Amino acid sequence: MPDTNIPQILIQPLKPALIAGVGQKLPVLIRVQAPDPVASEKKARRPYHLALVIDRSGSMSGQPLAEAVRCAKHIADQLEPTDVAALVVFDEHVQTLVPARAVGDRTALHLALSRVHSGGTTNLHGGWQAGADELLPDAGQAALARVILLSDGNANVGEITDTDAIATLCAQAAERGVTTSTYGLGRDFNEELMVDMAKRGGGNHYYGDTAADLFEPFAEEFDFISALCARNLRLSLATAPGVTIRLLNDYPVDGDTGIPVIRLPDIAFGAEAWALVELEIPAGLAIDGARQLLQAAVTASTPEGKPLAFADTTLTLPAMPVAAWEALLTDPLVVARQAELAAGKLLEEARAAAEHGDWNTVDRLLAEARQRFADQPWVIEVLQSMAELARSMDTARCRKEALYSSRKMRSRISAKEEALDSLMMEAGAPSFLRRKTAQGKAQFDKPEDSQK
Numbered sequence: 140m141p142d143t144n145i146p147q148i149l150i151q152p153l154k155p156a157l158i159a160g161v162g163q164k165l166p167v168l169i170r171v172q173a174p175d176p177v178a179s180e181k182k183a184r185r186p187y188h189l190a191l192v193i194d195r196s197g198s199m200s201g202q203p204l205a206e207a208v209r210c211a212k213h214i215a216d217q218l219e220p221t222d223v224a225a226l227v228v229f230d231e232h233v234q235t236l237v238p239a240r241a242v243g244d245r246t247a248l249h250l251a252l253s254r255v256h257s258g259g260t261t262n263l264h265g266g267w268q269a270g271a272d273e274l275l276p277d278a279g280q281a282a283l284a285r286v287i288l289l290s291d292g293n294a295n296v297g298e299i300t301d302t303d304a305i306a307t308l309c310a311q312a313a314e315r316g317v318t319t320s321t322y323g324l325g326r327d328f329n330e331e332l333m334v335d336m337a338k339r340g341g342g343n344h345y346y347g348d349t350a351a352d353l354f355e356p357f358a359e360e361f362d363f364i365s366a367l368c369a370r371n372l373r374l375s376l377a378t379a380p381g382v383t384i385r386l387l388n389d390y391p392v393d394g395d396t397g398i399p400v401i402r403l404p405d406i407a408f409g410a411e412a413w414a415l416v417e418l419e420i421p422a423g424l425a426i427d428g429a430r431q432l433l434q435a436a437v438t439a440s441t442p443e444g445k446p447l448a449f450a451d452t453t454l455t456l457p458a459m460p461v462a463a464w465e466a467l468l469t470d471p472l473v474v475a476r477q478a479e480l481a482a483g484k485l486l487e488e489a490r491a492a493a494e495h496g497d498w499n500t501v502d503r504l505l506a507e508a509r510q511r512f513a514d515q516p517w518v519i520e521v522l523q524s525m526a527e528l529a530r531s532m533d534t535a536r537c538r539k540e541a542l543y544s545s546r547k548m549r550s551r552i553s554a555k556e557e558a559l560d561s562l563m564m565e566a567g568a569p570s571f572l573r574r575k576t577a578q579g580k581a582q583f584d585k586p587e588d589s590q591k
Contacts, residue, residue, distance in 0.1 A: 190270030194290035206350035229266030230258030262297035278316030282442035309340030348579035366407035483548035490541035
């Protein structure tokens, strides 16, 4: 049994052997695990630095803006007095209502939030940039420096409105220590922009179908930040000569194809980040005797900026005749991860069909997928939820749900001991480890929470 009290790397092939004398492709799951949380006295930590950036354009008037303010107040109330927070609002104009400073008794933040009102059009880049500028000077002193951006629209005014240009700026800020999480609201926001900002900005991306669906992802984000164990994870993979490797997840990759360095998501205590790769093994390596095929190494840092040590791990497999190989069982977790990635790609196909109004193709793809992945409970529930949404023939909502669900399947962190046969066992798990069936809908909020 693996030691749950230390950070570690686990390597699991689809089957624990090769077919002798045959060139083959082998799916391999790499799991990078944080230690379990330790129940002990609360330890002092470096402060969090957060910039809350809220769209107050005219379309946010009423409940959407009120819900955004409520979510911002929730985060403010979770912060320690020594944490640093800034508050920025934007329409076509950008205002820094509270510059980055220690939270203290939260009076300044609460007062500023009570005075937020709706305005005009959407200078999204300007709002994000103002939030990032508040955090960049002191990012090195923070356990985590993050812009938390909420918008219901598009970047339609301001100095920069191009999606790639804005996402590039998020990537540059992340390199300097300030990451970006995005929250889209409703049917009209630019989901490609919001997802790309978070992906390249090293943060998380969420959306709410309605204003009432916003609170849950905001709470999930802060729960994750509070349990953060490892940041800046880099997974380096080296193969035996002649073996080629292909990454199946949608993670950024540095380096050449021979020794890829994969940028994994940050992980919390009790959680793991995972990557599924495919090894292409020539027949000449699938011979008698065990062969080392893969070596995995990880570098990471704690929220305090200290190196986090992971022991390197290798994959060594024997070769056996095809009849004996066929009798081996497949690893159920590898099969589940394969299903998630395949379903994620299928959702992208369904999204493209919905964008062209081809609802017959959407229905066919989802029906075929439900049959294909019938033994994967979470995948099936996501597909069923997507099928119900597709019946509305609402292109904007379908595009968003398909994109966010696809991205979740292809890049999520998971519990280290995740139940594969049931979602019911997740009831007591941290919010960031519970699998939702629809990303745009609140699923776990208690009724009393939504009334606060």
